Structure formats: C-alpha cells, structure tokens
Amino acid sequence: MKTKFCLPVIKETIEDVQKAIEQYRSEYDMFEVWVDYICEPNPMIFSLVEDLSTKFGNRLIVVFRRKKGEAIHMSFENRMEIIKRLSQTKTFVDLDIEKQKQDLEEIDKQKIKANIIASFHDFEKTPRTSALVKIIKGMDVFHPAIYKIATFCQSQKKAVSLLHLLLDLKEQKKKCIILGMGKHGTITRIFGSLWGNEMIFAPVDVSQQSAPGQLTKRQLEQIFAIVEEDYAG
Secondary structure, three states: OOEEEEEEEEEOHHHHHHHHHHHHHHOEEEEEEEEHHOOHHHHHHHHHHHHHHHHHHHEEEOOOHHHHHHOOOHHHHHHHHHHHHHHOOOOEEEEEEOOOHHHHHHHHHHOOOOOOEEEEEOOOOOOHHHHHHHHHHHHHHHOOOOEEEEEOOOOOOHHHHHHHHHHHHHOOOOOOOOOOOOOOOOHHHHHHHHOOOOEOOOOOOOHHOOOOOOOOOHHHHHHHHHHHHHOOO
C-alpha cells in the first residue's frame, strides 16, 4: 500500500511557505499551498507559485479557498492570472464547484489547460448520496483530473455513506478524494486511504489542521503500519 501524504501549507508570508516546503520536502509526497492566506503583494505570490510549480510539478496543489468556507479575499482576476500561469504545468489547482464556479466556467470558456481538482465542501453536514452524485455529475463538465468531496459527518452512517461513494467512483475509474470532517469523519481518512483516495491531507501536528478531523502524518503512519502488518500476516 502506497499512501500519498499531502502537507497543508497555510502561512502568511512567502518565506514561511518556502521554509515549510523545504523542511518537509523529503517527508511528504504533496504540498497544498493556501495562497489566499499569504499577506504579500500579488506579483510576489504569482512568482512564488511559478517557482514552486517548476520545482515540484504535480507534487504541488494551489488552493484559493479559506477554512470553513469563508469568502475568498483574492480577486477573480488575480486567481485567473495564477491559473493561466499554471496552465501547461502539472501543478494541481483546487477549485470549489460552488464558490469558484466562475473560475471553472472561465477556464472552460478560454480552453485553458489546467490540472483541476474539482472540489465540493459542506462544513455543516453530509448531503444525501444522491445529492453528492448530482454534484459529481456537475463536475464532469469541467473534466477534472481529480474529484474531491469533503463534508462534515454528523454520524457514523454518514461516514460509511462517503466510503460507499468512494468505492462507486473507483469502479467508474474516477480519480477521487472523498473525506469526512469532524470526529465521525476521521475514519474516512483511514479507510479512504486504504480504499483508493488519491492522497491524504496530514499536518505535522494538530495545530496545523486545515480541516476538522485530520490526523497527523505520524498518527496515520502508525495506523497504516499496523494494517500492513495484518495484511502481511
């Protein structure tokens, strides 16, 4: 079993972003940079993204959204500038199907070749599976490289429903990341990794969580080591 660990990088300065990635570049497979939290001039952010894309290629994910669904600060024009600069590269751009539908439609209109993670987030609940399937069909229009669903699990049953959705998408040969938030959703981060999620978001410590319910890389490694030992036996 090969799990791709992704480090969420939420920093206010370019220097801190660079330091975090450099410090853990050999320990993590992927780096998710939340550019809307960087409090520096946009031209400097553009240059940072281009530089990281050159160095890390498809190990890099650029995210514009903010935690808990807060409004994005960066303008549509500046977001599109970053997306255009990343076109023709292997770097992923995570775009929320609801909050960034305008971005997705503009990419489609201009025929920009972006490596898209089309994502959906619900920080209050896990909708019915039929509703999530409809959302995924809406993502199909934009031909994403990866489909991502992240919802808050109000119960154990909701967590199980997300895992069923993951298995259904894998049968359809869709690359996906299906995750539950909150205490009931934690189990989806373990079994989701075992059953086919493209990557798992794992901070160095809980203070650096980008979503509720995330386990640290160390915690996940310990769990996976036990599972692999059982499989081998």
